[in-house]
Amino acid sequence: MRKAVAILLLGIFGYYFASIFLSLPFGEKREGVGKHYLENTISETGSVNTVTSIVVSYRGFDTLGEVTVLFLASTGLGAILFDVRRKKRNEQNASPIVRTTSTVFYPMIILLGAYVFVHGHLTPGGGFQGGAIIATGVLLMFMAYRKFEANHTLLSVIESLAGLTFVTVGLTGLIYGGSFLVNFLPLGTPNDLVSAGVIPIIYIAVGFKVGAELTVVLDDMLKTIR
C-alpha cells in the first residue's frame, strides 16, 4: 500500500517535472546576460573562448567557489580516511603491454593536460579539464605499476600554492583595480597565447590545483578499497 502511494506520488511529480522542464525555452532566445556575453567577450575580457571568459572573468567568483568545493572534497576525504590502514594497491604489476604503453603515454597525457589549461582562453577546455586529464595520466600509472607512488607532501604544497595564487590574483585586483578578481593586466591581442589578462594565470593555477587534488583523491581511494 505504501509502495503504491509512493509510486503514484512519484508518477505525479515526474509528470509535472517533465512537463515543466520540456517546456523550458532553453537556448531559444538570446536575451539577457547571455546576449551580452556573446557580443562583448573579446572587447571586455580579451578571451576568444566565450565559455572561459564567463567561467573565469564574468563569474570568476563562482569558479573560486567551485575550486574551493573540490578542495573541500579532497580535504574532507583526507580527514575521514585519516586513520584507515593504508593498503598496497594491487598485488601485481599489469602486463608488459600495459606497462610499456603507460610509460609512453604518461608524459604525453601530462603534456596534453598542460596544453588544455594553458590554452584555456583560446581553445575549448580550461583548468578543470586540463587538471582532470593530468589526473587520468597518473591513474594510468597507478594501474600499471605497483610501486608508482604519488608524493602527498608535494601534491599538498602544489594544491595550496595554486589556491593561494588564485586568491592573490583576486586580492591584487582588489588593491589595484578596486574590485576583487578584476583584470589588472593588459588584455593583449586576441588569439595570442599571452592575452586576456589574468585569465591564463588563473587557469594555470586551477589546472595545477585540480590535477593535484584529483590525484590525491584517487590515491586515497585506491588504497582503501578492500
Added chain:
Amino acid sequence: MEFSPVHYIAVPLFAAFLIPLVGKVSKELVKLIPGLVLLYLSYGSIMLFPKGMENPIIEIIAGFKPPFGIALYYGATAAFLVTLVTLLGFVIWLYSYKFIIREPIEKYYMLFMLLITGATGIMLTGDIFNLFVFLEITAIASYSLTAFLRDKDSAEAAFKYLLIGSFSSAFFLLTVMILYTYTGTLNLADLASKADMIPANAKGFALLLVIVGMGIEAEIFPLNGWAPDAYSQAPSPIGAVFAGIVVKAAVYAFIRIIFLFFKTPEVLHFIVIIGLITLIIAEMAALRQHQIKRMLAFSSLGQMGLVILALGIGTTESTSAALFQMFNHAVIKAMLFFAAGYLVFHSGSKLIDSVTGLGYDKPITSFFFSLGALAIIGLPPFSGFWSKLNVLISIASEGEILIIVLILAASVVEAVYYLRIIGKLYTRKEIDSNPRRTPISGLLAMGILAIVIIVIGIYPDVLTQWLQPAAENLLNSEEYIQTGLF
C-alpha cells in the same frame, strides 16, 4: 586596503589554502590562524556594521556591473547576521582550541574555516547561482565535519546528511535553471524585477523545488530527519556551528528567496503552518530523548521552527522579533553545546542520566549549562525572554490567538526537559571526582556568551535598535531591487 564585504570570503579562503603550508612548519600556528582571521573579520564587521545599517553596500566582483557580473549585497539584514556569525565564529574557535585534540587537527581547522566562509557567503551574495555555490561549500564542509570523529554513528549521520543534502543542492540548482531560462539573468535583484516573465506553472514548480530544496537546509519538518544525527554526532563545537551559524544562513536564504519571488498571502500562511508544525513536533521529540546532545538538536529545530513561523507572519514587528530570536538562539544554543560537550567529556557518556551530580563536581561548566537552559526557555532576566516575548506580542497584534496558545504549550514542554537536566545536575549523588578540568579557553568561550546573554537580557535596547532596519531590509523587496541594480 579598506575593509569591504569581499574580505569575509577572500581572507578565510586565503587562510584555508595557507594552512597546509603552515602545517609543515608548526602545528601550533595552524591552530592560531583561524582565530586570527576571525578576529580580523570581527574587527572589520564592527567597522562596517554602521555603514551597512544605513545604506546597503553593493560590492562588485571582477569589475563587471550586475547583472553581468556577481555582486555582494551587504544590506542591514546581512550586516546583522554576518556580524553575529563572525563574532560567534571567533568564540567557537576559542572553544575548539583545547577541545579538538584528535588528529587531523590541520584538516579540522581548514574545514571549520571554510564552513564559516560558506555560511557568510550565503548571507552576503546577491546572485542566485553564487548562492548555490556557497550552499555547496557549506554542505560539503558540514558532511566532512559530521564524520570527523570517524566512529560508526558519525559515519552514518554524515552519510544520511550527504544523501539528503544532495537532493537539496540538486533541487536548488533546478530552481536556478527555471528562473534563469525565463529571465536571462542570475542577479537576485534583477531576477526579482523580472519575476513576471516566468509563467505561473513554472513559478509554482520553482516554489515547490525551493521549499523542498532549501527546506532541507533550513531544517523544516518533515525534511529535517538528518539534523538531529548530524548535530549530535559532530564534535561539540561543530554542533554549535550548525545551530548558531549554518542553519541561520539557510533560513536567511530561504526567506530571502521566498520574499523576493513568492511573497503571496497563501505562501506566507503556509510558512507559518510549517514553522508551527516544526516547532511542536521538534519539542515533543526533544522531550523523549535520552542523549543530551540529541535533545539539544531537537530543541534547536524547535527554536528555528519558531523563527520561521515569526518570519512567515511577515510584519515588521514579527520579522524583527524573528531576527532577535535568531540572535538569541545562536548565542544560547552555542553555549549549551559548549557546556554539553564538556559534560559529556567529564561524565564519559552521552546519556542525560549520567550527568547526575555533576553540578557539584564540575560547578562552573554545570552553571553555564543551567544558565543557557534558563535563557533558552525564556526566563527573565536573560536575553531569551525578550525575543520570545517580542515574537508573542507581534503574533498577538495579528490576532492569531491559537498560534500563541500552541507556542506557549511548546514552551512548557521545552521548560520540562531543560529543567529536568538542571534538576539532575544538582541532585546529590556520590560520584568519583575525576581530575579532568574544563580548560580555560573553553570556560572563556562560555563566559563571553554568558555575559552577552545577561547584558542583552538587562539592556535589550543595545540590540533591538538594530533589528528594525534589518527587518525592513528583509521585508522590503522594492528597496532590494532598487539598491541591488544601481
